Amino acid sequence: MADAKAGAGNAIVGMGRGSYAMLLAFFLGPAVVIYTVFSIYPLFATIFNSLYLRQPDGAYLFNGLGNFQTLLTDTTWSVPFWNAFRNNCYFFFIHMLVQNPIGLALAAMLSLPRLRLRATYRTLIFMPTMLSVVIIGFSWQLILSPLWGISKMFLNALGLGFLFAPWLGQESTALITVSLISVWQFVGIPMILIYTALLAIPEELIDAATVDGLNQFQAFVWVKLPLIFPTIGLVSVLTFVNNFNAFDLIYAMKGALAGPNFSADIMGTLFYRTFFGNQLQLGDLSMGSTIATMMFLIILVGVMCYLFLIQRRMQRYSF
Amino acid sequence: MRKSASAIAVHGILILYTALALFPILLVIMNSFKARKAIFGSPLALPTPTTFSLIGYDRVFGDSSIVSYYLNSITVTGGTIFFTLLFGAMAAWALTEYKFRWNTLLALFLAVGIMVPIRLGSVSIIQLIVELNLINTLTALILVYTAQNLPLSIFILSEFIAQIPKDLREAGRCDGLSEYSIFFYIVLPLIRPAMATVAVFTMIPVWNDLWFPLLLAPTGGKQTITLGIQQFLGQYITDWNAVLSALSTAIIPVLILYVIFSRQLIRGLTSGAVK
Numbered sequence: 001m002a003d004a005k006a007g008a009g010n011a012i013v014g015m016g017r018g019s020y021a022m023l024l025a026f027f028l029g030p031a032v033v034i035y036t037v038f039s040i041y042p043l044f045a046t047i048f049n050s051l052y053l054r055q056p057d058g059a060y061l062f063n064g065l066g067n068f069q070t071l072l073t074d075t076t077w078s079v080p081f082w083n084a085f086r087n088n089c090y091f092f093f094i095h096m097l098v099q100n101p102i103g104l105a106l107a108a109m110l111s112l113p114r115l116r117l118r119a120t121y122r123t124l125i126f127m128p129t130m131l132s133v134v135i136i137g138f139s140w141q142l143i144l145s146p147l148w149g150i151s152k153m154f155l156n157a158l159g160l161g162f163l164f165a166p167w168l169g170q171e172s173t174a175l176i177t178v179s180l181i182s183v184w185q186f187v188g189i190p191m192i193l194i195y196t197a198l199l200a201i202p203e204e205l206i207d208a209a210t211v212d213g214l215n216q217f218q219a220f221v222w223v224k225l226p227l228i229f230p231t232i233g234l235v236s237v238l239t240f241v242n243n244f245n246a247f248d249l250i251y252a253m254k255g256a257l258a259g260p261n262f263s264a265d266i267m268g269t270l271f272y273r274t275f276f277g278n279q280l281q282l283g284d285l286s287m288g289s290t291i292a293t294m295m296f297l298i299i300l301v302g303v304m305c306y307l308f309l310i311q312r313r314m315q316r317y318s319f
Numbered sequence: 320m321r322k323s324a325s326a327i328a329v330h331g332i333l334i335l336y337t338a339l340a341l342f343p344i345l346l347v348i349m350n351s352f353k354a355r356k357a358i359f360g361s362p363l364a365l366p367t368p369t370t371f372s373l374i375g376y377d378r379v380f381g382d383s384s385i386v387s388y389y390l391n392s393i394t395v396t397g398g399t400i401f402f403t404l405l406f407g408a409m410a411a412w413a414l415t416e417y418k419f420r421w422n423t424l425l426a427l428f429l430a431v432g433i434m435v436p437i438r439l440g441s442v443s444i445i446q447l448i449v450e451l452n453l454i455n456t457l458t459a460l461i462l463v464y465t466a467q468n469l470p471l472s473i474f475i476l477s478e479f480i481a482q483i484p485k486d487l488r489e490a491g492r493c494d495g496l497s498e499y500s501i502f503f504y505i506v507l508p509l510i511r512p513a514m515a516t517v518a519v520f521t522m523i524p525v526w527n528d529l530w531f532p533l534l535l536a537p538t539g540g541k542q543t544i545t546l547g548i549q550q551f552l553g554q555y556i557t558d559w560n561a562v563l564s565a566l567s568t569a570i571i572p573v574l575i576l577y578v579i580f581s582r583q584l585i586r587g588l589t590s591g592a593v594k
Contacts, residue, residue, distance in 0.1 A: 023498050027413035031406040031469050038466035039432050042440030042447060047444060107335060107563035108330050116328075122399075123581045124337045128344065130577045130584075134549045134588070135569045139347045142562070150346070150362050184340075216325075245436045248529040252549060268438075275442055287440045296439045303434050 004312040024165035045297070049289035052162050060286070067290040077287065082271040083262055089177055091266055092243040095186075100235055102183075109222055111198035113134025122195070137252035140181045144168055168253065171263040176263050186242075190235045198224060199230035216294075239305035244287070244298050247272060267295050320466065344381045344570060351375055351563035358559055375564030377487065378555070385568065387540060388547030395543055396525050398461040406465070407472035407517070410478075412502050414473070416488070426477075432470035438464070438530055448535055455539040460532065464525050464558060469564045473518045479513035480506060519584045526573070544569060 015023070053063035071077045106125060110118055128136060143150050145165060152164045167177040199226055209219040237296035247268030250258050256273050273281075275288025328405065349365060350358045357370035364370070380386055414426055437444075444463060447455075453459040483506065491501040502546040532546040548569045579586070 024413055024417060024419060027502070030402075031410035031473065032425070034406065034462060034466050035469050036462050038447070039437045039440065039469075040428075042437075042443035043435065044440075045443035045446070046330075046440045076535065094573040106333070109333055112329060115326075115329065116331070121333045121337055123334075123578075125340050128340055128578065130523055131344070131530070131570060131573055132545045132548075134345075134527075134529050134545055135566055137342050138410070138549075138552055139566055143343055143346065144557075148359065148362060148559075153362075189445070192494060198433070219550075240562065241434070247438075251533075252529065267366070271441075283576055285442060292439045292442060296435070296555060299435065 029077075044298070046289045047293050050293040053286050054284070063286075065284055071287065071294065076214060080262065080265065080270060081291070081313075083106065084265045084267050087264065088244055088246075088266040089244065091179050092184075092240060094176065095183055095239050095243055096236065099183040099187050099189045100223060100232070103187050103235070104194055104232070106187070106191045107194035107198055108224075110195050112216070113203075122192070126188035131185070132246040134184075134252040135187065136183065136185045137249045140184075141168065141253055166232050169260060171260045174254065174264045174317065178250060178253060182246070185249075187202070188279045189238065193235055193238075194228060194231055197228040201227055204268070215233060233306060237302060238300060240302040240306075241299055244295060244302070267291070271295065321419045328390070341390065345589055347563055348567045349463075350571060351567040352562075355560055358563070359541075372560070373427070373564075375558075375560030375562075378561040379551070379564045379568055380541070384540060384542075384549065384550070385547060385565075388542050388544045391541060391547075392526055392544040394457050395460045395464065396522055398457070399464040399525050400521050402461065402465040402466040403472050403521050404514050404518060407469050408507060408514065410469070411476035411480050413474045415477050429444050429470050429473055432467070433474060434544075437467045441530070441534055445534055453535075455541050457536065457541055459535045463531055463535065464528075468521045468525070472521065475517055476510060477511045477512055483509055516583055519580045521586070522576075 009224065013179055049227040050063070050067055052060040053062060053067060055061055071081050104191055109115070110122055146152065146164075146166050155161045155164050165173065167173040205223055205227075206219050209223045210216075214222065244267055246266060250269050252263055253270065254264050254269075256269060256276075256278050269286060271291045273292055275283055275285065277283035324381060331458075340509065350362060352366040352372065353370045354372035357366070358362070361370075366372075369416045397473055410429070414429075426468070448454055448463075451459075453462075485506055487509075491505050496504070507586060525544075527545055528543075529545050532543045536542060537546065548565050551565050552562055555565070
């Protein structure tokens with residue numbers, strides 16, 4: 001790594017090979033070591049673990065892709081796995097269909113020229129995104145609880161009282177309810193990212209469009225929307241990675257069993273349950289690693305699609 | 320005329336959405352200051368002198384561990400920010416300033432962590448932490464969170480370091496400063512704004528995380544506040560005063576920090592995200 005070839009160590013005149021190596025080790029060493037040991041190594045070790053199977057005597061034997069075969073075909077594993085995968089896909093689709101369009105609409109309104117109180121709206125709407133998923137999940141659990149009756153009161157006020165049901169407790173509605181709570185919390189992220197992209201569009205472009213006879217809405221659809229397409233791609237891949245990696249909200253609201261009857265189970269909760277065990281089964285390191293590796297592959301496919309199809313260069317993101 | 324009508328419509332929608340975003344939060348905070356009877360009797364009313372009660376907070380803070388959970392969270396978040404910034408800035412400096420042979424490859428290696436969530440390696444992280452005898456320690460959390468946040472912080476800080484005029488560094492070299500002094504006395508003070516940005520958005524996810532505290536430090540008084548509140552809620556599930564107060568106890572400090580840092584935070588979230 002530390003190789004000071006001629007002309008390479010720019011302007012470090014008179015520094016010997018050894019001390020140049022020392023210099024690089026000093027600056028890069030801590031970050032590279034911590035990152036490698038606690039991030040990259042565990043990732044590869046997990047993939048490695050997924051190739052081994054625990055024997056009754058406690059030893060681990062190489063099993064090739066056998067664990068994956070078990071996970072995908074043996075009904076004790078495949079039924080929960082496909083259930084979690086399907087639920088996770090729904091979880092993702094609900095975010096794509098509800099969260100991102102709302103985020104886009106809010107961003108479009110916030111970026112209107114001469115809008116007053118812009119910063120206030122932005123700050124307040126972003127607020128739920130700042131709070132812990134645990135706190136949000138529990139607060140919504142209280143609000144939706146038939147015991148407290150707040151949501152029923154609201155529906156009654158709108159004359160829709162008959163619609164009320166224990167949404168979180170019903171198999172048919174638990175997943176969609178949890179998904180919408182997650183949408184409510186994280187709508188701030190697409191909003192802020194798209195908002196910033198919209199602000200970066202030069203004013204002259206919009207002026208030109210309006211001179212050409214387009215109204216604000218048409219100018220948005222035909223001029224701005226194509227320009228922020230890369231940002232929408234970024235928002236989509238972020239949603240994908242976060243959704244297929246989600247855990248906290250379901251665990252906080254529904255516990256590790258993601259009930260009723262696993263109707264809100266997603267990859268993250270399945271992984272946690274498999275690795276740690278629960279009332280129904282003992283923890284299983286090999287199968288836990290296998291599920292984590294599947295999650296890794298799913299996320300990898302999503303990221304690759306994004307990098308190669310939508311965005312051909314690395315971009316920064318957070319959250 | 321049409322202009323102002325559409326402006327009113329836009330404000331109407333934004334106000335409605337803001338209300339939707341704030342209502343659940345305000346509802347919880349408001350009711351945490353009320354007696355049990357008023358929580359159920361008139362949930363939408365502000366606390367009045369007759370309904371005001373701090374009984375829930377008594378219970379939350381009577382459970383003396385809540386205070387130590389706060390201290391745990393402050394230690395973990397503070398430690399993570401410190402190491403992420405220091406080691407991140409040092410690595411960013413070396414990657415931008417020195418052109419050694421595997422520079423690009425190393426930068427790519429570090430960038431992997433930006434896209435791949437570290438959670439997926441949890442099984443092996445636990446094994447590693449157990450082997451290092453760090454289970455139920457705050458050190459374990461700080462190490463893992465630092466590893467998690469380094470890639471992005473290196474990426475962002477590199478961009479800022481690259482913008483520092485070359486003359487400043489060269490002047491330092493001419494004055495006979497060592498490479499180490501140039502970094503610590505010239506570069507580090509110049510990238511302070513970027514470091515503030517990185518600090519603010521490292522802080523929030525670390526503070527809010529449930530996964531790693533649950534895996535690495537679930538017992539032994541080393542819980543973070545997020546996990547501690549989650550466990551507290553599980554125990555007091557039927558005591559609405561305690562539950563609402565515990566939720567508010569977790570919400571209020573974050574809201575205060577958010578109001579102070581929102582500008583920096585939003586800038587941090589967006590800087591460079593769109594090009």
